[in-house]
Amino acid sequence: MSLQEVDSGPAPALAPAAVSLAGVEKRFGAVTALAGVSLAVPKGACVGLVGHNGAGKSTLMNVLAGTLAPDTGSVAITGRDVTAGYAIATARENGVRCIFQEGSLCPNLTVAENARIEHPSLTGFSWRTDAGRLIRQKLDEIFPGHGIRPGAMVADLSIARRQMVEIARAFTVTASPVDVVILDEPTSSLDQTIAEQLLAHIRRFVEAGGSAIFISHLLGEVLEISDRVVVMRDGKVVAERPARDFDRDGLVAAMGSVAAAASAAPAASRRTAAPRVDIDAGRGSTVRLTAHTGEIVGLAGLAGHGQTDALLTVFDGGGAGDRVEGAVAFIAGDRQTDGAFPLWSIAENLGISSLGALRRGRLISTAAEDALAARWRERIGIRTPDVWNPLLSLSGGNQQKVLFARALASDADIILMDDPMRGVDVGTKQEVYKILREEADKGRTFLWYTTEMDELLICDHVYVFRDRMIVADLARADLTEEAVIQASFRHDA
Amino acid sequence: MSAIAKLARQPWIFAFVAAVAVWLATAAFTHGQGAGGVLSVAFTFATFFVIVAIGQMFVVTLGPGNVDLSIPATMTLAGTVSMKIMDGANWMILPGYLIAVAVGLVVGLFNVALIRLLRIPPIIATLSSSFVIQSAAIWYNRGLRVKPPTLLADFTTAKIFGLPVLAIIVILIAAVMHVVLTRTVYGRTVIAIGQNARAARLAGLDVGRVRLATYVMCAVFAASCGYVLAGFSGGAALNMGQEYLLSSIAVVVIGGTSVAGGFANVPGLWGAALFLFLLVTMLNTFGLGAGVRLVLTGLIIITVIVIAGGSRANAR
Numbered sequence: 001m002s003l004q005e006v007d008s009g010p011a012p013a014l015a016p017a018a019v020s021l022a023g024v025e026k027r028f029g030a031v032t033a034l035a036g037v038s039l040a041v042p043k044g045a046c047v048g049l050v051g052h053n054g055a056g057k058s059t060l061m062n063v064l065a066g067t068l069a070p071d072t073g074s075v076a077i078t079g080r081d082v083t084a085g086y087a088i089a090t091a092r093e094n095g096v097r098c099i100f101q102e103g104s105l106c107p108n109l110t111v112a113e114n115a116r117i118e119h120p121s122l123t124g125f126s127w128r129t130d131a132g133r134l135i136r137q138k139l140d141e142i143f144p145g146h147g148i149r150p151g152a153m154v155a156d157l158s159i160a161r162r163q164m165v166e167i168a169r170a171f172t173v174t175a176s177p178v179d180v181v182i183l184d185e186p187t188s189s190l191d192q193t194i195a196e197q198l199l200a201h202i203r204r205f206v207e208a209g210g211s212a213i214f215i216s217h218l219l220g221e222v223l224e225i226s227d228r229v230v231v232m233r234d235g236k237v238v239a240e241r242p243a244r245d246f247d248r249d250g251l252v253a254a255m256g257s258v259a260a261a262a263s264a265a266p267a268a269s270r271r272t273a274a275p276r277v278d279i280d281a282g283r284g285s286t287v288r289l290t291a292h293t294g295e296i297v298g299l300a301g302l303a304g305h306g307q308t309d310a311l312l313t314v315f316d317g318g319g320a321g322d323r324v325e326g327a328v329a330f331i332a333g334d335r336q337t338d339g340a341f342p343l344w345s346i347a348e349n350l351g352i353s354s355l356g357a358l359r360r361g362r363l364i365s366t367a368a369e370d371a372l373a374a375r376w377r378e379r380i381g382i383r384t385p386d387v388w389n390p391l392l393s394l395s396g397g398n399q400q401k402v403l404f405a406r407a408l409a410s411d412a413d414i415i416l417m418d419d420p421m422r423g424v425d426v427g428t429k430q431e432v433y434k435i436l437r438e439e440a441d442k443g444r445t446f447l448w449y450t451t452e453m454d455e456l457l458i459c460d461h462v463y464v465f466r467d468r469m470i471v472a473d474l475a476r477a478d479l480t481e482e483a484v485i486q487a488s489f490r491h492d493a
Numbered sequence: 494m495s496a497i498a499k500l501a502r503q504p505w506i507f508a509f510v511a512a513v514a515v516w517l518a519t520a521a522f523t524h525g526q527g528a529g530g531v532l533s534v535a536f537t538f539a540t541f542f543v544i545v546a547i548g549q550m551f552v553v554t555l556g557p558g559n560v561d562l563s564i565p566a567t568m569t570l571a572g573t574v575s576m577k578i579m580d581g582a583n584w585m586i587l588p589g590y591l592i593a594v595a596v597g598l599v600v601g602l603f604n605v606a607l608i609r610l611l612r613i614p615p616i617i618a619t620l621s622s623s624f625v626i627q628s629a630a631i632w633y634n635r636g637l638r639v640k641p642p643t644l645l646a647d648f649t650t651a652k653i654f655g656l657p658v659l660a661i662i663v664i665l666i667a668a669v670m671h672v673v674l675t676r677t678v679y680g681r682t683v684i685a686i687g688q689n690a691r692a693a694r695l696a697g698l699d700v701g702r703v704r705l706a707t708y709v710m711c712a713v714f715a716a717s718c719g720y721v722l723a724g725f726s727g728g729a730a731l732n733m734g735q736e737y738l739l740s741s742i743a744v745v746v747i748g749g750t751s752v753a754g755g756f757a758n759v760p761g762l763w764g765a766a767l768f769l770f771l772l773v774t775m776l777n778t779f780g781l782g783a784g785v786r787l788v789l790t791g792l793i794i795i796t797v798i799v800i801a802g803g804s805r806a807n808a809r
Contacts, residue, residue, distance in 0.1 A: 315695070327697075328697070329697060330695040330696070330697075332692070332695060337689075337691060337692070338691055338692055338695050339689075339692050339695070339696075340689065340692060341684075341685055341688040341689055341692060341693075341755070342688060342689070343684075343688050343751075343755050343756050344684075344685075344688065348681075352681065352685055352693075352696050352698070353696045353697050355678045355681055355682075356678065359678070362677065363672065363676040363677060364676050364677065364678065364681065406696065410697065412697075
């Protein structure tokens, strides 16, 4: 936590904070998700939490909600240290409730039955009626005119209504109190009116003495509702101030490094001939996604805003009026689902997209397969004594290299990359970046969806996605981290 | 030693070891009498199992949920239609076979249409299509048993040095299919789809066409089996395919192919088909009652699958 940014807020309570975390660290394998975070939420206050993808917000909230145990650090509730054996049940008993981003309702149960899950004290023959009354009262209170029946099956509700039930359920009280409510992206699926009802309710809850932690990518919302705003970046708290001391641009600046890293001198624009790829990337985009021969084109924006779908559109050759010229290969980011053949050797996995070229006559030549795998083992540095070893004998990063080699070894002119560098170590990344540039110079076109700024700086051209649309079209010269973040967040909120 | 160790790691070895063990047990019981004859008969009947099992193996290898339950009905329809059209005329043998193949093609395309266009799971699709196919066979045949052309009957029962000619041909077909599975783009694609269909699509493989080809091929193998089986057994019968439903799957699984898909081998089909026939022969030789025989058959099959499956899991 960088202390120089922290000044004294309006009411640094003398009473102990409702919840506080001190020096929390959390690692997942080689990835450090939280690098020593301290955070205190005072009674009767709402703390806004912002940060770019992977800044550690959700991990921090999972620690607070008891679903993840921290590696080091402590959790305290109203000044009492509860770190030892802290789990979801302890969190609930102590009045900490969490509304998760992904939603935690059981779709095959009714609204009332879902409410009952969190309230074991509702027993007897009338538990269903009691739970229904409980959730309906809370829905009426937070979202007047919601139109949700307690007997409705959750699977039949719209995503917005599910979110409303999820929120209302977190505020219902029976045996254990509700003192601290964590809301992780609660408004992402709600429309403006409903979102305002929620914000008003949070204010009422806070004024009545409750505490809230509010996470959102809609910065306007965060500034409106919060008393204090905490900015996270790379697993650390980088700024913490009263909300009134921040404005939208200040928050954006705090989330990303202000000075863009020095990038190589922009190459001469390759955008002279007709593009190799020219597609309509999602409903209502005013900008078309184009990529030329020899270009590395970046697809930026927050995770899951339509970038992967744009890649798949290109993979499937585009729709009417689109243009995709040349063979296409895809490099998966989600290796288990989209890339690996787990029963096969490294060589078989590597050669699968080049089977046509590996044939001698009608049959696939094992010698050719072996030679291809050996060549790419050298070029991309796959660490294995024998390319006929199983793919799963490799570490994750090396498996990812096999997928890279599969696409690069094929005859594809256009290579699509679905954030494939996740979980790859720094050294490997540098090697792969170099190969990408070499291959682009040979005339290949790369479309690269990435959530990492460093990788966007390698690209010749970047499109920023938001709400499944292209919202910014940045040439190499205009490319800064701030420009990308600025475009990734909605301006009206 | 390393050659033996390598052999022991082959997924098909257990089926052959089991077949040999069962054969030796039978021979020991009869003090060696008729052991050679039993083996010759075993090859005859195993041949029919292997023909359908080759197609079933490719289908099962396409991944979880892929299985063709219409094999028995397809055999029956192909057998009845070709026998009736040939009407015992020797010059019709080849056209008759082409008609059987055509029946297989139509059935395969019909199955794929149900699976692809109507999005019905393969198990349900092939099960329901088998009712349609079986009904067509009943309607067409009306219970008549048409004798096969004499040359066809002679051919299906002919032997060279005690080994059935048909078995030799099917061994050659199996060798070809082994190469198809391991060394062609088609075979690789089947195995890739079985491991991860989405990854196969994203790796640029033609998933849709290969699925279609596989179901059609399976139906053509079943139809071919119906044709030769009808020739072998003196005409087509409406229940001729009955025992091939479960045994086609059992042969595939005992042979070392993964039920979950993505891992297959052809040699094991022969081992498993011989094992299944010799197992029944052994229990018959021991003079056991029908009930005990069936229970033991089930238990022994389970044992072989567990032993083979366990050792394969360890090998990985």
